[in-house]
Amino acid sequence: MVKVLFVCLGNICRSPLAEGIFDKMVNEQGLQDQFTIDSCGTAAYHIDSQPDPRTVANAKQNGLILNHQARQFDGSDFQNFDHILVMDRSNLGNVRIFEEFNEVTSKVELMRTYDSEEPNADVPDPYYGGDQGFQKVYDILYRSCGELLKRLG
Numbered sequence: 001m002v003k004v005l006f007v008c009l010g011n012i013c014r015s016p017l018a019e020g021i022f023d024k025m026v027n028e029q030g031l032q033d034q035f036t037i038d039s040c041g042t043a044a045y046h047i048d049s050q051p052d053p054r055t056v057a058n059a060k061q062n063g064l065i066l067n068h069q070a071r072q073f074d075g076s077d078f079q080n081f082d083h084i085l086v087m088d089r090s091n092l093g094n095v096r097i098f099e100e101f102n103e104v105t106s107k108v109e110l111m112r113t114y115d116s117e118e119p120n121a122d123v124p125d126p127y128y129g130g131d132q133g134f135q136k137v138y139d140i141l142y143r144s145c146g147e148l149l150k151r152l153g
C-alpha cells in the first residue's frame, strides 16, 4: 500500500482538489487497492469544513465531485504516510518544524517537483483571487498528479 498525503494551508482549496484528482486517476487505472490518499492543512482555520464552494464548482466543471472534511496536519502523519506533497514553500516550512520535532526521515516534497512545466514552483494560493486562479490551480495539479502517479503507480 502506498500512502499519499497532500498538504496546503487551509485544506479547503488546493489539497482537497489534489486529493480528488489523484484519487480519480488512481481509480481510472484500477489501482485503488494499492493507494491510501488523504489531504490536510497546516492551519486550523477550517477544521471540519467541506472544500471552498469555488473549489467545488471548479472541480465539478472538470468532472470531479469533491467530498472531504478539512483536518489539520499532525505529527502522526509522518508515521501514517509514505509521501507528503506540500503545495508551497510556506507549507513546507510548517511541516519541517513538525519533522524536526518528531525526528523523522523526510518524506516531504513540493508538489510541483512533479510539474514538468515549472518544476519546484509553488502551487499558487487561489483563496483571495478570482475564479481564473482556481482553473490555473486545477491545471497545475492535474499535470503534477499525472506525473506523480507515473512515479508511484
Ligand code: 4NP
Residues within 6 Å of the ligand: 008, 009, 010, 011, 012, 013, 014, 015, 041, 045, 125, 126, 127
Ligand atoms: P488552501 O487555501 O490552503 O489551498 O486551502 C486557503 C484557504 C483558506 C485560507 C488561506 C488559503 N485562509 O486564510 O483562511
